[in-house]
């Protein structure tokens with residue numbers, strides 16, 4: 001085995017999780033629906049100093065049913081579901097058009113917590129999508145105007161040129177529309193809250209949509 005491989009394994013096996021004391025989570029005191037608990041855990045993650053608690057993994061499936069995953073920003077979580085925005089023409093956008101189911105994953109190591117959401121990904125209206133874009137920074141608008149997300153980039157200089165033009169347009173025209181920018185909402189069917197425990201008696205509380213309400217059940221860790 002090469003030195004580099006050995007160094008990697010030593011480094012990998014020296015890593016620890018949950019060095020700090022973890023909070024207790026009493027699932028019997030959890031609310032009847034997942035949204036208030038998500039809001040509470042999010043606020044607690046911020047208070048615990050968790051960096052970037054608003055980033056999440058978004059998993060989709062391609063036409064062959066093969067999974068794909070990437071990191072995205074959470075734009076909102078409300079009664080409709082969990083919101084994000086991206087280009088409808090990107091790989092994930094095409095995957096969602098063919099197979100409108102998504103899974104989201106949040107990991108907040110400061111408290112040993114994970115939240116998983118599974119449901120249907122519904123694209124928002126054009127107005128909603130453009131409003132999402134214009135509520136954000138000039139840089140976010142410029143990035144969206146750059147376009148071509150997920151297409152093969154022949155050379156980095158092509159990106160620099162397109163990005164410069166997009167920045168110029170975003171500054172001059174803050175209301176510019178990025179045609180393919182789309183806000184999606186993941187309407188949840190299942191939401192699971194995982195609280196890590198230092199004795200490995202992790203608590204898993206799953207909410208499952210049943211009719212207009214939610215069933216709560218514990219899962220073996």
Ligand SMILES: Cc1cc2nc3c(=O)[nH]c(=O)nc-3n(C[C@H](O)[C@H](O)[C@H](O)COP(=O)(O)O)c2cc1C
Pocket residue numbers: 055068069070071072073074084085086087090091092093149150
């Ligand atoms: C921290 C972080 C946040 C990101 N947020 C977004 C986002 O909100 N929207 C987006 O389209 N891409 C975002 N990206 C880029 C995506 O991870 C991904 O590279 C891009 O959307 C293309 O994915 P796709 O080819 O699977 O469609 C983010 C990346 C990182 C690392």
